[in-house]
Amino acid sequence: AQTINLQLEGMDCTSCASSIERAIAKVPGVQSCQVNFALEQAVVSYHGETTPQILTDAVERAGYHARVL
Numbered sequence: 001a002q003t004i005n006l007q008l009e010g011m012d013c014t015s016c017a018s019s020i021e022r023a024i025a026k027v028p029g030v031q032s033c034q035v036n037f038a039l040e041q042a043v044v045s046y047h048g049e050t051t052p053q054i055l056t057d058a059v060e061r062a063g064y065h066a067r068v069l
Helices: 014-025 052-061
Strands: 002-009 030-036 041-046 065-068
Touching (some): 014 030, 014 041, 041 052
Antiparallel strands (some): 002 041, 002 065
């Protein structure tokens, strides 16, 4: 498994953080995702065919912005 840190933008509340967690968790190959609302970051553990671009695209589709740290 690989781990990636994402910088998140656009969260207004903890519900937003939960939405991002759910969006990332739906990506095939994601093993775990933890969003820290206070730091505006996500730590994602994944394997297989998943790439950082696929993960950031999932965040964008959920209505937020993400970039790899």
